[in-house]
Amino acid sequence: MTFTNPKHGGNLSEAIQVHGIPFEDWLDMSTGISPWGYPVPSFTEQLWSQLPPPTERLIHAAKTYYGVDDRFLAPTPGSQLAIRLLADQFECSSVAVPRIGYQEHAHAWRLAGHEVKFYNTIEQLLAYVSTNAVEHVVVINPNNPTGDIVGLAELQSVLDNTQGTLIVDEAFGDLFDDTSALNLPAEKTIVLKSIGKFFGLAGARVGFIIGNHNAAKRLANLFEPWSLSGPSIAVSTLALEDSNWQDSHRQSLKSQSEKFRNTLLRVSNSYDLEIKGNSHLFFTLFGMKKNVDRLHRDLVKVAIWTRRYNADDPEYWLRMSLPNNINEFNSRIDDIGH
Ligand SMILES: Cc1ncc(COP(=O)(O)O)c(C=O)c1O
Incomplete structure (x- = not known):
């Protein structure tokens, strides 16, 4: 028996190809990866x-x-x-x-x-x-x-x-x-x-x-x-x-995710969607298919890439990782016009 490989977020190249928006214009929020990674040193x-x-x-x-x-x-x-x-x-x-x-x-x-x-x-x-x-x-x-x-x-x-x-x-x-x-x-x-x-x-x-x-x-x-x-x-x-970095990163993720959740409330209210869970790294909005699809479409218009439900999921959802710049996210949401 053959099985199709699952799809994942982080597929920005697909978004670039399908929507014709160049790489540098996207705010990629399609993964659950921290946007503030551990500082990588140069290696010998x-x-x-x-x-x-x-x-x-x-x-x-x-x-x-x-x-x-x-x-x-x-x-x-x-x-x-x-x-x-x-x-x-x-x-x-x-x-x-x-x-x-x-x-x-x-x-x-x-x-x-x-x-x-x-x-x-x-x-x-x-x-x-x-x-x-x-x-x-x-x-x-x-x-x-x-x-x-x-x-x-x-x-x-x-x-x-x-x-x-x-x-x-x-x-x-x-x-x-x-x-x-x-x-x-x-x-x-x-x-x-x-x-x-x-x-x-x-x-x-x-x-x-x-x-x-x-x-x-x-x-x-x-x-x-x-x-x-x-x-x-x-x-x-x-x-x-590096426990010092870990401690301050933990605090920062908690406060950023709290801040982002408040921002996201206005999106979830406008689209009649419910925010569930809090992993401190991503939020997922649940609701009717037409509302999830409309939000996904509107976000693409302002070059925000997110991850949507799978075809055989029993519920409809859209996942957003923390943006590295909440103000930038906000100003793009303003551009949608809600
Ligand atoms: C729940 C979960 N587990 C495991 C993985 C695999 O992560 P990695 O191979 O980068 O450790 C992912 C990747 O998205 C994930 O979402």
């Missing part, structure tokens, strides 16, 4: 010319940052490749995946031959696991694009009732330590992390797989040796060790 020529350095220092920095000294942790070349290859590490079985969520999970499990069952709510997920309707579970926390957050008590009940493994994608989880699945026992839990979103280093392609689980260890083996480039190891190590 050696870092490019030699094989990548050992990953011990990176692993130590990541263990300290995530607070998991006692757990297995391995770097992955982005969390996306970990998602794709993790499903291969399990015998063919069944898995529950959120109906609206990062599509690559369902895609990966299907490609690996598993049966995928979708859940719309955490109650439905709990019903699946307590009746053994699925073996494994994927939770995306916070969810992209809904921004929903599953609380720790609910995660614990899912884990208690799951026969197989609980996989929690925390690519957007850097500001949500309290609900992290890293607070749960490590044996049946695998947590995925990303350097792409909070640190704004999506181009470095670095993520982590965490959990004392054979599937995690098998996956980590696939990436040895040298699957992360020297510059990627170097920049992510610096970012993970």
Whole structure:
């Protein structure tokens, strides 16, 4: 069986081609990546010319940052490749995946031959696991694009009732330590992390797989040796060790996202849409298809690129990442004329 690859935001080249607006005119808000990334230093020529350095220092920095000294942790070349290859590490079985969520999970499990069952709510997920309707579970926390957050008590009940493994994608989880699945026992839990979103280093392609689980260890083996480039190891190590930058970035994201939410209220009111969730990195507006489509169309007119629902989603939504300049966003919204 063949499956079509999911679509994603960050597809500005498509927007340029379809709408004929040049690159420099766009305000790209189609991803959930922080627009204020970790300052990347210039690298020595050696870092490019030699094989990548050992990953011990990176692993130590990541263990300290995530607070998991006692757990297995391995770097992955982005969390996306970990998602794709993790499903291969399990015998063919069944898995529950959120109906609206990062599509690559369902895609990966299907490609690996598993049966995928979708859940719309955490109650439905709990019903699946307590009746053994699925073996494994994927939770995306916070969810992209809904921004929903599953609380720790609910995660614990899912884990208690799951026969197989609980996989929690925390690519957007850097500001949500309290609900992290890293607070749960490590044996049946695998947590995925990303350097792409909070640190704004999506181009470095670095993520982590965490959990004392054979599937995690098998996956980590696939990436040895040298699957992360020297510059990627170097920049992510610096970012993970830089707690001063992390603290001030965390504060700044919180205040910017609060400010942006207030701005967005006038958009959501004008288009009769509802703002849901708050990942501090993106907001998602939900409502009737015609309203979502009208907003998307109007935003394109003022060269703002956003991410819209997938064809088979049961609800209509439009996701916007934080703009790097809220005033610029506001003045473009004024140009729409609402
Ligand atoms: C929920 C979620 N998980 C994982 C990823 C993959 O991110 P990366 O491969 O950059 O770590 C994405 C990318 O958009 C995502 O939205």
